[in-house]
Amino acid sequence: MDILRTIVEPSLESALTDIGVKGDFWKKVLDVSREKNQGDLSLPCFAFAKQLGRNPVDIATDLAASVSGEFDVSATGGYLNFKARSNWLAKNVMEIETAPGNRNVLIEHTSANPNGPFHVGRARNAILGDTLVRLNRLFGNDVRAEYYVDDMGKQVGVLAWALQNLSKKEVDEILDDEDSINPKWSGKKDHETEKVVSGSSRSPRSKRMAQKKLGKPKGENLVHPPEHGEILSCSI
16 A cells, blocks of 8 residues: 555645644555455554543544545544545556566466366456466466466376276265265265265275375476466467
8 A cells, every 4th residue: 555655645644744643654644444344554553642631532533534545544443544445546556567568477377176076266266367378478477377287286196096996886875874974075076076985995005106206396287387378269
């Protein structure tokens, strides 16, 4: 809220001087509001009470009536609250660092869990991530977009073991056993996978081997960087 302070402080300083407050110590206590529903910045008026010999609630009320600018002002229980107006905030945020960028930016997005279902949330993350990539490029930054495939570790080892060792009938029988999974996680695909393996009567030795084999990183396989932005969609 530094940009808001730049327009609040001059008007507030004038109003404080008018009611007899001396010094600029108040700048140290003008801070981000603790209660977001009250404003963006808040000034506690309790420190002025002794200097002025007045109730801080009355001080805040008087200041709210005299301070004005491109922001909303309110008094609540001895606090003077300032809230940026949406149109002013949008205009000023867009003007920050308007010079073209020249930075190296790494954006990793989507990275859907390969062990779970692909739902609307995954699509949302892909859209948001690709939008950030495009905006940064439009701004002049050198952007590398990456997708973390997450195709290693215990969960993939469990899945690989189940695919190799269990038939569909066995999987269905295990999943029908409602007591073998916490109801809290019922329906979660990754927990159902673990349930299938845990419920199998077969030796877990091959399961551990699969986990060990798939859980060992190889080179740069942790991150798969192929980018599809330029291929699947037109440029901005």
